[in-house]
Amino acid sequence: MSVDRADLDRFDLSILRVLQTEGRISAVELARRIGLSKSPTQARMKRLEEAGVITGYRAILDPIRMGQAHVAFVEVRLSDTREAALTAFNRAVLLVPEVEQCHMMASSFDYLLKVRTSDIQAYRRVLGEVISALPNVASTSTYVAMEAVKEVF
Incomplete structure (x- = not known):
């Protein structure tokens, strides 16, 4: 329905x-x-x-109280954008717990990720060891959020 x-x-x-x-x-x-x-x-x-309009109910956690105050948005450009490459990236990014959101974009880059970590050092590790190693990642650009003015969960 x-x-x-x-x-x-x-x-x-x-x-x-x-x-x-x-x-x-x-x-x-x-x-x-x-x-x-x-x-x-x-x-x-x-x-x-x-009807799937309401998809579930959940607890909303305070990320700052959970020690996850650092937020970065990452533009990801892939070296290959054929369907198999997109599927491989999509499957792999789902397994990265620090990636809070992942959106495929119609832009000069392919994906926009919202990444939450404890601090800049933890983010640097996630970027260098995890995100950059995802399938077909050619390059990334990072934007660090200074303050969340509005977040809807």
């Missing part, structure tokens, strides 16, 4: 807005906030889950 944005009414959008910031809210409190009773609210949540 698929749901298009046009199929989402104001109640669905309200549910999604609340759940994005408060995933552990009770169904009763969620229903109260969006102006429906509990049963229709739960039915809508179930429909949104089954």
